[in-house]
Amino acid sequence: MTSRIYVALDTTDLAQAKSIATRVRHHVGGIKLGLEFFCAHGQHGVHEMAQLGLPIFLDLKLHDIPNTVAKAVRALAPLEPAILTVHASGGRAMLEDAKAAAPLNTKVVAVTMLTSLDASDLTATGVQGTPHDQVVRLAALARESGVDGIVCSGAEVAAAKAAWPKGFFVVPGVRPADGHHGDQKRVVTPRAAVDAGASILVIGRPITQAEDPDAAARAISGTL
Numbered sequence: 257m258t259s260r261i262y263v264a265l266d267t268t269d270l271a272q273a274k275s276i277a278t279r280v281r282h283h284v285g286g287i288k289l290g291l292e293f294f295c296a297h298g299q300h301g302v303h304e305m306a307q308l309g310l311p312i313f314l315d316l317k318l319h320d321i322p323n324t325v326a327k328a329v330r331a332l333a334p335l336e337p338a339i340l341t342v343h344a345s346g347g348r349a350m351l352e353d354a355k356a357a358a359p360l361n362t363k364v365v366a367v368t369m370l371t372s373l374d375a376s377d378l379t380a381t382g383v384q385g386t387p388h389d390q391v392v393r394l395a396a397l398a399r400e401s402g403v404d405g406i407v408c409s410g411a412e413v414a415a416a417k418a419a420w421p422k423g424f425f426v427v428p429g430v431r432p433a434d435g436h437h438g439d440q441k442r443v444v445t446p447r448a449a450v451d452a453g454a455s456i457l458v459i460g461r462p463i464t465q466a467e468d469p470d471a472a473a474r475a476i477s478g479t480l
């Protein structure tokens with residue numbers, strides 16, 4: 257079975273991104289390129305990485321008025337990413353228009369509440385309720401708007417999936433039991449995320465910052 261792990265290559269160094277992807281390729285199902293990589297290397301960099309033959313998850317977390325997001329998605333269409341992110345809080349029209357503008361084979365997934373935030377951060381942004389409430393609310397909005405799934409933490413994925421059995425659930429903020437959390441606040445282990453219903457896991461630093469990224473990816477795969 258294809259690995260559920262997408263390795264997050266958060267670097268501005270193209271050679272390093274290629275080197276890590278090449279080393280871990282047999283233990284991951286795809287590679288995730290995000291803002292750091294894309295701001296440095298743009299579409300050219302994505303093309304270069306696509307040559308490795310792994311599915312590409314383009315994580316740009318688009319969030320703007322519907323017209324702007326739809327046009328940005330259309331501008332990205334030649335890259336034909338397997339997965340593309342937008343922010344759920346952009347609202348229903350933005351989500352509908354992003355999905356309509358995306359290539360047929362691209363899964364558009366809506367980021368609900370960043371895994372770097374906790375309950376007090378949510379309150380500070382003026383949102384009522386718990387992280388769980390917020391994720392379930394935004395998951396319903398995403399489902400109604402016709403996108404393919406959501407991004408949430410492993411703590412909410414079971415509830416979100418219960419309400420949307422056919423949804424595609426991306427879980428970042430994943431750490432091995434003894435892993436360093438860094439800036440992530442809503443964290444679960446890879447195994448717990450899969451058991452709770454994650455379709456794929458996004459894992460960056462536990463693999464990319466390891467002394468031996470290949471061994472780290474293999475060890476995490478072994479727990480799934």
Ligand SMILES: O=C(O)c1cc(=O)[nH]c(=O)n1[C@@H]1O[C@H](COP(=O)(O)O)[C@@H](O)[C@H]1O
Nearest residue numbers: 264290369370371407428429458459460461
């Ligand atoms: O959309 C994402 O991928 C994402 C959403 C989220 O809520 N939290 C989150 O950490 N991410 C991304 O997942 C990756 C996590 O990286 P590590 O914390 O190094 O494993 C980063 O590339 C983040 O941009």
